[in-house]
Amino acid sequence: xxxxxxxxxxxxxxxxxxxxxxxxxxxxxxxxxxxxxxxxxxxxxxxxxxxxxxxxxxxxxxxxxxxxxxxxxxxxxxxxxxxxxxxxxxxxxxxxxxxxxxxxxxxxxxxxxxxxxxxxxxxxxxxxxxxxxxxxxxxxxxxxxxxxxxxxxxxxxxxxxxxxxxxxxxxxxxxxxxxxxxxxxxxxxxxxxxxxxxxxxxxxxxxxxxxxxxxxxxxxxxxxxxxxxxxxxxxxxxxxxxxxxxxxxxxxxxxxxxxxxxxxxxxxxxxxxxxxxxxxxxxxxxxxxxxxxxxxxxxxxxxxxxxxxxxxxxxxxxxxxxxxxxxxxxxxxxxxxxxxxxxxxxxxxxxxxxxxxxxxxxxxxxxxxxxxxxxxxxxxxxxxxxxxxxxxxxxxxxxxxxxxxxxxxxxxxxxxxxxxxxxxxxxxxxx
Amino acid sequence: xxxxxxxxxxxxxxxxxxxxxxxxxxxxxxxxxxxxxxxxxxxxxxxxxxxxxxxxxxxxxxxxxxxxxxxxxxxxxxxxxxxxxxxxxxxxxxxxxxxxxxxxxxxxxxxxxxxxxxxxxxxxxxxxxxxxxxxxxxxxxxxxxxxxxxxxxxxxxxxxxxxxxxxxxxxxxxxxxxxxxxxxxxxxxxxxxxxxxxxxxxxxxxxxxxxxxxxxxxxxxxxxxxxxxxxxxxxxxxxxxxxxxxxxxxxxxxxxxxxxxxxxxxxxxxxxxxxxxxxxxxxxxxxxxxxxxxxxxx
Numbered sequence: 001x002x003x004x005x006x007x008x009x010x011x012x013x014x015x016x017x018x019x020x021x022x023x024x025x026x027x028x029x030x031x032x033x034x035x036x037x038x039x040x041x042x043x044x045x046x047x048x049x050x051x052x053x054x055x056x057x058x059x060x061x062x063x064x065x066x067x068x069x070x071x072x073x074x075x076x077x078x079x080x081x082x083x084x085x086x087x088x089x090x091x092x093x094x095x096x097x098x099x100x101x102x103x104x105x106x107x108x109x110x111x112x113x114x115x116x117x118x119x120x121x122x123x124x125x126x127x128x129x130x131x132x133x134x135x136x137x138x139x140x141x142x143x144x145x146x147x148x149x150x151x152x153x154x155x156x157x158x159x160x161x162x163x164x165x166x167x168x169x170x171x172x173x174x175x176x177x178x179x180x181x182x183x184x185x186x187x188x189x190x191x192x193x194x195x196x197x198x199x200x201x202x203x204x205x206x207x208x209x210x211x212x213x214x215x216x217x218x219x220x221x222x223x224x225x226x227x228x229x230x231x232x233x234x235x236x237x238x239x240x241x242x243x244x245x246x247x248x249x250x251x252x253x254x255x256x257x258x259x260x261x262x263x264x265x266x267x268x269x270x271x272x273x274x275x276x277x278x279x280x281x282x283x284x285x286x287x288x289x290x291x292x293x294x295x296x297x298x299x300x301x302x303x304x305x306x307x308x309x310x311x312x313x314x315x316x317x318x319x320x321x322x323x324x325x326x327x328x329x330x331x332x333x334x335x336x337x338x339x340x341x342x343x344x345x346x347x348x349x350x351x352x353x354x355x356x357x358x359x360x361x362x363x364x365x366x367x368x369x370x371x372x373x374x375x376x377x378x379x380x381x382x383x384x385x386x387x388x389x390x391x392x393x394x395x396x397x398x399x400x401x402x403x404x405x406x407x408x409x410x411x412x413x414x415x416x417x418x419x420x421x422x423x424x425x426x427x428x429x430x431x
Numbered sequence: 432x433x434x435x436x437x438x439x440x441x442x443x444x445x446x447x448x449x450x451x452x453x454x455x456x457x458x459x460x461x462x463x464x465x466x467x468x469x470x471x472x473x474x475x476x477x478x479x480x481x482x483x484x485x486x487x488x489x490x491x492x493x494x495x496x497x498x499x500x501x502x503x504x505x506x507x508x509x510x511x512x513x514x515x516x517x518x519x520x521x522x523x524x525x526x527x528x529x530x531x532x533x534x535x536x537x538x539x540x541x542x543x544x545x546x547x548x549x550x551x552x553x554x555x556x557x558x559x560x561x562x563x564x565x566x567x568x569x570x571x572x573x574x575x576x577x578x579x580x581x582x583x584x585x586x587x588x589x590x591x592x593x594x595x596x597x598x599x600x601x602x603x604x605x606x607x608x609x610x611x612x613x614x615x616x617x618x619x620x621x622x623x624x625x626x627x628x629x630x631x632x633x634x635x636x637x638x639x640x641x642x643x644x645x646x647x648x649x650x651x652x653x654x655x656x657x658x659x660x661x662x663x664x665x666x667x668x669x670x671x672x673x674x675x676x677x678x679x680x681x682x683x684x685x686x687x688x689x690x691x692x693x694x695x696x697x698x699x700x701x702x703x704x705x706x707x708x709x710x711x712x713x714x715x716x717x718x719x720x721x722x723x724x725x726x727x728x729x
Contacts, residue, residue, distance in 0.1 A: 099473035187674030239565045239586040402676040421495040
C-alpha cells in the first residue's frame with residue numbers, strides 16, 4: 001500500500017509539474033533592427049534585464065543595415081519564421097498593414113500608448129484609427145553648418161531666409177579649394193527627399209495632402225528652382241553628394257573634412273559626425289531651415305520609427321513580444337522615470353518620442369547644442385507623408401531630384417515629371 | 432525485352448530529373464505564371480489575380496514603371512556588352528602571357544590574376560568605393576601625376592556604369608584567363624611548328640592558328656561572361672544602390688526593388704521573364720554567329 005501511495009504521489013507531483021509547465025509556455029522573441037553594434041548591445045542588455053523577471057521569454061536581437069531592413073522584412077520578416085518584433089520607418093507601415101504583415105497593438109497597451117505619446121506620432125503609427133506599433137524615435141531635419149567656414153567667409157550668423165541661404169552658399173563656395181556652399185545628397189532615397197521636403201515645407205508647401213501629391217504648387221515651383229539655381233551656380237557639387245543610409249560616401253566625407261559649408265540633415269546624423277570629425281565636431285552648429293519666399297516661419301519635416309509585431313508569429317510569441325515592448329517603452333525600464341528605449345535612443349543622439357522621456361531627458365537634450373537646434377524645430381515640423389506606395393513615391397521623386405542635380409532636366413520639367421509620376425504611383429497603390 | 436530496360440532507365444533518371452523539375456522547372460514555370468498575375472509577394476498565391484499581359488504592357492508604358500524598366504534594361508545591355516568586349520580580349524592577352532615559355536613568371540601571373548576572382552565582392556566593393564572617391568581617391572591622385580584631371584567615377588551618371596564595369600572586369604578577368612590557358616594547352620605544338628617552317632610570323636600564327644583553335648573556348652567564355660554580366664547584382668547593391676539618377680540601376684537590382692521592397696510580385700516576375708527571354712535571345716544570337724563563322728571558315 002505504501003508503495004502504491006508513493007507511486008500515486010509521484011504521479012500527482014509529475015502531473016502538477018507538467019501542467020504548470022504547459023501553462024507557462026516558453027516564447028522565443030526575435031527583434032529585427034538596423035542599429036549599430038554598440039546600440040544593439042544596449043538593447044540586448046535591456047532584454048537581459050527583462051528576462052530576469054520573465055525567464056520564460058528568450059529575446060534575441062538581429063541587426064541588418066538600414067538599406068536591407070525593408071528587404072529583410074519583406075523577404076523573411078513576414079513569415080512565421082521571421083522576426084517577432086521589427087523596428088520600422090513610419091512610411092513603410094501602410095504597405096505592411098495592407099499585406100497583413102503586422103498585428104494591431106493589444107487594446108490595453110494601445111490605450112496606454114495613446115495616452116503617453118503625442119497625437120502626431122500616434123497618427124503615424126496608426127492606419128484607419130488602429131494603432132499598429134509602439135513609437136520610439138522621432139527625427140527632424142535642420143540646417144547644419146560649419147562655423148569655421150562661416151567665419152572664414154565673413155558670415156556672422158546662420159541664414160534665416162532663402163536669399164540669405166543662397167548668399168551664404170555663394171560666399172562659402174571656393175572651387176580652388178574644392179569647397180561647396182551647400183551639400184545635396186544623391187543615391188539614397190530618404191537622404192535626397194528629406195532635405196528637399198524640409199525646404200518645401202519651410203516655403204509653405206507640402207509633398208502630399210489628403211493622399212494626393214501637391215508638387216504642382218507655387219511653393220514647389222520655387223523649391224525646384226532653388227535646387228536648379230544652386231546646381232547651375234556651382235554652389236552645390238553633385239560629385240560631392242553620393243551617400244547612403246550607412247552614412248558613408250563623399251557627402252559625409254566632404255562635410256567632415258570641411259569641404260562643405262552647409263547641409264540639411266536629421267538629428268541621428270550626430271553620431272556619424274562625431275565619429276568622423278572628432279574634436280572638429282565643435283565647429284558644427286545647428287539652425288532652423290531657412291524660410292522660403294512663400295513661407296511664414298521656419299519649418300521642417302519629421303518622421304518617426306516604431307516597433308511592430310509579426311502577425312504570423314504564434315499567439316504566445318505575439319503576447320510575449322507586446323509585453324516586452326510595453327516594458328521596454330515604459331517608464332520603469334530606464335533611469336529616472338525614462339524608458340529603456342528612450343535611454344538607448346538618447347545615447348545615439350536620437351530624440352525619443354514618448355512624452356515622459358522628453359521630460360526625463362530634457363536637461364540632457366537642452367545641454368547638447370547640436371540636439372537643441374533640433375528639439376527647438378520639432379514643434380513646427382510636419383510629418384513626412386505616410387501613404388500606400390510611399391517607398392515607390394520616394395524612389396521616383398529621388399530620381400527626379402537627382403536629374404536636376406546632374407543638370408539632366410530643368411526645374412520646370414522636373415516639377416511636371418514629379419507631379420505626374422507621384423499622381424500615377426499613389427493612385428495605383430491606393431487601389 | 433525492352434520493358435525492364437525502360438523501367439530501369441526511368442528509375443535511374445528519376446532522382447536527377449525530379450530534382451531538376453522541383454528546383455529549376457517549377458520556379459521557372461511559377462515565375463512565368465506570376466508574370467500574368469497581380470500579386471503581392473507578401474501574400475499567398477491564392478491572392479494572385481489574373482491580369483493577362485498587363486504587367487508586360489506596364490513594363491513598356493510611358494509612366495515611371497516603364498521608364499525605370501527600360502532604363503534598367505538598357506543599363507544591363509550596356510554593362511553586358513562592355514564587360515564581354517573587355518574581358519574576352521584581355522583574357523586572351525593574359526592567357527598568352529601566362530602560357531608563353533619565353534619569359535619566366537607565367538605561373539605567378541596566373542596566380543595573381545586568379546586571386547582577384549577569389550576576393551569576396553564585399554571586400555572589392557569596400558576597396559573600390561574608396562579608390563573611386565573623386566576627391567580623396569588614389570586613382571585620381573595617380574591620374575593627377577600624369578596630368579589627367581580628376582574623374583568623377585561613381586559620382587556621375589556619365590561614368591558610374593563604366594566604373595562598375597571596370598570593377599567587374601578587374602575581378603573576373605583572372606577566371607577567364609584560366610579558361611583561355613586551358614584552351615591554349617589543347618592546341619598541338621605541331622601546328623605552330625608547321626606554320627613557323629612555312630615562314631608565318633607571330634601575328635600570322637595568332638590570327639590563323641591560335642584564335643581559330645580557341646573558338647570553342649571563347650564561345651564558352653562569352654556565354655559565361657554574358658550570363659554573369661546579366662546577373663550582376665552585388666557591386667550595384669553594395670556600392671551605388673542603382674544611382675546616381677538610376678545610372679547603375681541594372682535589371683536584377685531593379686527586380687529586387689520592385690518585387691521585394693515594393694512587394695509587386697507580378698510586375699517583378701514579368702521583369703524576370705523579360706530578362707530571361709532577352710538572355711535566351713542573346714545566347715541564341717551568339718551561337719548562330721559562332722556557327723556561321725565556323726561555316727565560313729570551311
